[in-house]
Amino acid sequence: MLNAERMDYQKNEGLDLGNLIKNPFEQFEHWFQFAVDADAFYANAMTLSTVQNEKPKSRIVLLKDVDERGFSFFTNYTSAKSQEIVENKNASLLFFWKEIERQIRIEGVLEKVSAKASDEYFKTRPRESQIGAWASPQSSPVTRAELIERVEEFTKKFEAQEVPRPDFWGGYRLIPTYFEFWQGRPGRLHDRFVYENKNGEWKIFQVAP
Numbered sequence: 001m002l003n004a005e006r007m008d009y010q011k012n013e014g015l016d017l018g019n020l021i022k023n024p025f026e027q028f029e030h031w032f033q034f035a036v037d038a039d040a041f042y043a044n045a046m047t048l049s050t051v052q053n054e055k056p057k058s059r060i061v062l063l064k065d066v067d068e069r070g071f072s073f074f075t076n077y078t079s080a081k082s083q084e085i086v087e088n089k090n091a092s093l094l095f096f097w098k099e100i101e102r103q104i105r106i107e108g109v110l111e112k113v114s115a116k117a118s119d120e121y122f123k124t125r126p127r128e129s130q131i132g133a134w135a136s137p138q139s140s141p142v143t144r145a146e147l148i149e150r151v152e153e154f155t156k157k158f159e160a161q162e163v164p165r166p167d168f169w170g171g172y173r174l175i176p177t178y179f180e181f182w183q184g185r186p187g188r189l190h191d192r193f194v195y196e197n198k199n200g201e202w203k204i205f206q207v208a209p
């Protein structure tokens, strides 16, 4: 999914409404692949912002899948972010690829991915990460000694068996209603193109930099 065909694209190539892909998911994949090809550091790292009691909170998570339903990442369902999501499912994602001077803002609502999708992804993780999911009470106060002890405990518990996915660990999908593609241009006349979903249709327009 994240390995769209390589496209020949100049870093500072101008954009205009005419050469944008009408489907924002395809436009995203096009830019994502360009970032990967340009060796952007952690191209799939995205800032996830949530809101709790009117206060925004941000942190990096890794994009693991994107399709027409939305953008998925995996985390601990008892973490601070997950508690914030229970209270308010509105969230935003932000990608910044400095190597190609591009930024993408995405806004929408979060839903949990299916248990099956979380199981499938969990199975692909290295055993160490699977044990880590059990051992780390994400966002709770902890000491390094406690963490090491918990890793040892779960390593022993799951010795000689496949590590099952903890039910407190899984994926979320952000279902977008808004995208903004930003391309740095010389002279500060940067390009900004917005895709806004109105009644199921994507409206595309440019905004001032």
Ligand SMILES: Cc1cc2nc3c(=O)[nH]c(=O)nc-3n(C[C@H](O)[C@H](O)[C@H](O)COP(=O)(O)O)c2cc1C
Pocket: 042, 045, 057, 059, 060, 061, 062, 063, 073, 074, 075, 076, 079, 080, 081, 082, 138, 139
């Ligand atoms: C490069 C990078 C990738 C990360 N990827 C994830 C991730 O995919 N899932 C996750 O839960 N935390 C990830 N983290 C850690 C989060 O930024 C954050 O510390 C953690 O999820 C706890 O956030 P919370 O207390 O707001 O819930 C990553 C951090 C960095 C710097």
